[in-house]
Amino acid sequence: MQSSSLVKQDAIVVKHAKYSPVREFWRAFKKQKAALVASIFIVLLIVIAFVGPYIVPYDPFEPDYNAILQTPSAKHLAGTDEYGRDIFSRLIVGSKISLTVSFSAVFLGLILGTILGLISGYFGGWIDKIIMRTCDVLFSFPDLLLAIAIVAILGPGINNVIIAVMVFSIPSFARLVRGATLNAKENVYVEAAKSMGASHVRIMYKHIFPETISELIIFVTMRVGTAILAASSLSFLGLGASPEMPEWGVMLSSGRDYLGTATHVVLMPGIAIFLTVLAFNLIGDGLRDVLDPKIKNN
């Protein structure tokens, strides 16, 4: 096979900088100052969650009856609780529980929701109707109520909290992905793939799923915030982590009795939850400005 000079018309190569989606993203994300600060906070939090147990100043489980309900000081940065345990150490160890629970719940919800959403949007018809009606039913319960109901059925415990939070995440992911799929499958290149004989799985995976990624990334960050809040709430209600665990919701709950005398016992885990949820939402907002095609095109 040789090609004649006739078709070598494009030999004039226009040199332009090589395009890279990652570099492009980073260039735009750098401008989102609030999200950038929030990302640094979350990265630090994750690092702390992993190395925290080895560097904590005090054993988070060891009571110290000589130092009960002390207010924050140089010795105990966040004060101590009703058993004299160092709250700062407990918060650090607790961050691992909160992050693990929320990340795994959202991750599982993401996988199942995405698969359901892709199937629903791509095939349409009766399978779409069944999936979407089921989602509607789940949607009609307030998030937390649904989670409570699930834990009530499965019994309390951290694993069941993960399942509960996952279940109430599925419908929102499924809906989001279905919407993006409906748009993506109208693309001519999807028809091109069909005309080449690509299988349904290949089309969904190669040509449709990538179209949903940016919306998913935005939504996942927002959703992690919600999940932390939900998991803490369940623990607060005594349906999640067991009472001696340094989980943030549990800490909040057990500090209730001392609200009048030692506010910091409630305040400290409250601030931890607040800042973490806020940070995830700020990142989500920043990502939306950078990634959302509807905003980008303006």
Add this chain to the structure above:
Amino acid sequence: MNENVLEVINLETIFKRDQQEIKILRGVNFSIQRGEVLGLVGESGSGKSITSLSIMKLFHGTSGEIKNGSISFHGTDLTKLDEASMRQLRGKKISMIFQEPMTSLNPVLKIGKQLTESIEMHMKLTRKQSTAHAIKTLKSVGIGRAEELMNEYPHQLSGGMRQRVMIAMAMACEPELLIADEPTTALDVTIQAQILELMKQLKEKNDTAILLITHDLGVVAEMCDRVVVMYAGQVVEEADVFELFANPKHPYTKGLINSVPKIGDRKEVLDSIPGNVPSPQNMPQGCKFAPRCSNAMEKCHEHEPEIETITESHFCSCWLYASKEVALHAK
């Protein structure tokens, strides 16, 4: 009868992006006389639409701005007019029709409402008089059921019908200059033939000057008196339509004319122009066409040719026809 309706002199239009100015029009010159159809041709991206938007000063929502030059309409420099005075001119003295009529018709207003509004405003007529005038205009563009159509919405019409309505709107106030930007590109050939015929008739009747922007040399040959060829934001050749097709000078013009497949012409291999229009951010030095030109010489890559007079009514900017030499940089 040698009155210039419009004279564009050294027009430079820029867009701002990331605090940088990108020059889209790099000194455009042409004029249109009363009753004349001037064709503006060139590949897409050569700046034809930006030229028309500059004349209308329709930059809203973009960062476009006229940087230099003048646009004189009957002696008034449009670049100096404020938005209020421009609004007085638009739709009355200068009208425009676009490629996609749906983008310029309001989808939620009935055709009648859209037509009478501009007539009432510009011609100072009563509601009743302007309705009568609107119906008359619709009939003049060959719409038989004009009365019914006044009560319909744009989406209820076919593409050809919408373009007729657009032309009716543009012609309603009997403008002196009509700018038509690819008016038939989105239409089928049989409908295109109808619309072109209609534009010809209206021009004969009102002596309107028409700036016809198109990439279709067939349409140019069919419609225009004079032709301006644009490349990379500049005029590279201007000539009478017969002269241009019989005796094109600029290598770009030649390339364009030879690329068109013609019915009855049994060429096995079509001529073409290699490469692509350069983007405004990546303009080559010297003659902008040099990277694609088979006649390019050394000086073409270094210096920009100036516009030269070939005959009294034929102008071309190419070193092949230069009257004076330039010194090349020693390398």
Add this chain to the structure above:
Amino acid sequence: MQNKLLQVKNLKKQFQVAGGMFEKKEFVNAVIDVSFEIKEGTTFSLVGESGCGKSTTGRLITRLIDPTSGSITLNGNEVGYLKQSELGDLRETVQMIFQDPYASLNPRMKVKEIIEEPLIIHTKLSKGERENLVLEMLNIVGLNTEYANRYAHEFSGGQRQRIGIARALITKPKLIIADEPVSALDVSIQSQILNLLKKLQQEYQLSYLFISHDLSVVEHISNEIGVMYLGSIVEIATKEALFVNPLHPYTKALIASVPVADPLLRRKKETLKGDIPNPKNPPTGCTFHTRCPIAQELCKLEVPKMRQITEQQSVACHFVEKIEEV
């Protein structure tokens, strides 16, 4: 005598556009009656105005949609009613090139990934073997091999169309369905692509079903041409016959409407009156009668049959003879 690669007979496609369990159903007759054949190594073109069913015909042949009735035979085998799972052969022998060079390439994939996709689907070649074929293909369609690792959106319309052609050719298909492949391009670029398509046809004995609304492009590339109006072929002829001696009133009008790029040939046009009717309720009898300059009473009542007039030319019109006299 060349082999018949593709034969299409009385193809029909109805789309349901409204109605369900309780409402009245409404249909669009996108393709009413289309028959033609394509010989090996030749180009058959479908030409006609928008909405006349050209793309639908193309999509039926590639079995992106299912025919309502009629037959499609490829190499003598009926493929019109095969299940999607049985279409392996067709998917390999027939490839498509699309009109919109922007929309038909996935913007998130690299040029290399786009072109090798058919190989991944149809062959078991290794990564290295696929890569070699991709580079060879880039060369064949006149693109720099350095482009393989770029994203498609970095290219101009003409270059993208070359990428689309490379993708269509990589499995060595026999038939290419090209749906308006040059309509979105400037003339200067359009001629590059037309030249490339012609050259590839000669080198690889390809057959083309070339779909276009542009008669001058069609004349340049075709051997045979079918003129479509409202879902039916109204005239079918060799290129020479059709352009020298068009018989159907619609073909004549279509040819006469094309603006000629020569001001010396400027003339007052006999323009066709009226609009293309809505395919939801097409006119009775000959669907062209609402716009036909020589229509008679009979035309409103009876659908004209396709009649062979000469060896090279068939027409569906009640009054062909009359036209010839005029």
